[in-house]
Amino acid sequence: MIRIRSGDTVTELAWTGENIPAARLLAQAGLYPDYPCGGQGRCGKCRVLAHGDLSPAAPEELAQLPPRELARGMRLACLARICGPDAELTLPREDGLLVETGGSLHRLEWDPWAAALGICVDIGTTTVAAYLWDLDRRCRLGVASCKNPQERFGADVVSRLDASLAGQGDALRTCIVRCLSDLAYQLCRQVGRPVSDVGGAVITGNTAMLYLLRGYDVRDIALAPFQARHLFGESVPARELGLDWGADCQVYLPPCLSAYVGADITHQWRDGPSVGRNHLLLRHGGGSRL
Numbered sequence: 001m002i003r004i005r006s007g008d009t010v011t012e013l014a015w016t017g018e019n020i021p022a023a024r025l026l027a028q029a030g031l032y033p034d035y036p037c038g039g040q041g042r043c044g045k046c047r048v049l050a051h052g053d054l055s056p057a058a059p060e061e062l063a064q065l066p067p068r069e070l071a072r073g074m075r076l077a078c079l080a081r082i083c084g085p086d087a088e089l090t091l092p093r094e095d096g097l098l099v100e101t102g103g104s105l106h107r108l109e110w111d112p113w114a115a116a117l118g119i120c121v122d123i124g125t126t127t128v129a130a131y132l133w134d135l136d137r138r139c140r141l142g143v144a145s146c147k148n149p150q151e152r153f154g155a156d157v158v159s160r161l162d163a164s165l166a167g168q169g170d171a172l173r174t175c176i177v178r179c180l181s182d183l184a185y186q187l188c189r190q191v192g193r194p195v196s197d198v199g200g201a202v203i204t205g206n207t208a209m210l211y212l213l214r215g216y217d218v219r220d221i222a223l224a225p226f227q228a229r230h231l232f233g234e235s236v237p238a239r240e241l242g243l244d245w246g247a248d249c250q251v252y253l254p255p256c257l258s259a260y261v262g263a264d265i266t267h268q269w270r271d272g273p274s275v276g277r278n279h280l281l282l283r284h285g286g287g288s289r290l
């Protein structure tokens with residue numbers, strides 16, 4: 001039996017006879033630690049304590065892990081393989097995540113929609129923040145946030161695009177749709193309303209995040225000369241995105257400027273200063289990009 005420990009929870013899985021990476025086994029147990037380099041063995045961040053029937057350490061593990069760590073059983077979950085029925089994996093404890101969801105609104109002009117509830121979402125590469133609004137009373141009802149669960153395909157935009165190019169586009173899309181759906185349920189539950197009351201939404205994010213949400217072929221933004229064929233600035237039915245919100249709910253995807261200047265930036269510009277001629281907008285991204 002293979003045992004997986006995460007915090008106080010122990011999961012037992014039967015070995016199927018196949019030598020599989022520890023990461024795949026963790027996923028079978030519903031556990032998705034961070035895989036910042038997309039499982040390429042380059043970042044050394046997917047550490048897990050592992051003992052028992054395991055493959056010998058791969059050269060990348062020897063390069064990433066100090067001998068003392070290796071000696072106490074530390075391995076990289078993306079590379080270590082389970083080779084038999086007697087193995088145990090222990091995930092390190094996670095620090096709590098604090099998502100900054102504050103901020104201020106400038107020059108908010110109401111353009112009332114025929115909808116009771118509205119949701120606006122910022123899909124960041126690292127985190128996702130969602131706000132629920134009462135569009136009749138013009139007040140914010142709640143906020144919810146979480147890590148972007150696509151991080152298991154890679155921590156940054158480039159590794160996500162690589163994963164999509166490698167045929168994981170549909171998995172990436174399903175992953176973010178489920179996340180948006182969960183956040184909406186969470187927000188509506190807080191105020192005792194059904195998600196079917198959500199009649200309008202705005203979902204922003206960088207160009208890659210919106211491509212992945214739409215399930216578009218990412219080759220045009222992943223490969224030179226990086227000419228984005230889709231720049232959004234359009235409304236689509238929520239159902240078309242796979243979101244079971246109000247039956248007529250429309251989702252507005254704000255415009256991007258190019259493959260690497262996305263709607264997350266253009267949105268900030270709209271809220272920027274209204275006086276003077278020249279303005280400089282600098283954005284410090286969650287992944288420490290400037």
Ligand code: FES
Pocket residue numbers: 034035036037038039040041042043044045046076077078079
């Ligand atoms: S080494 Fe980067 S995800 Fe495993």
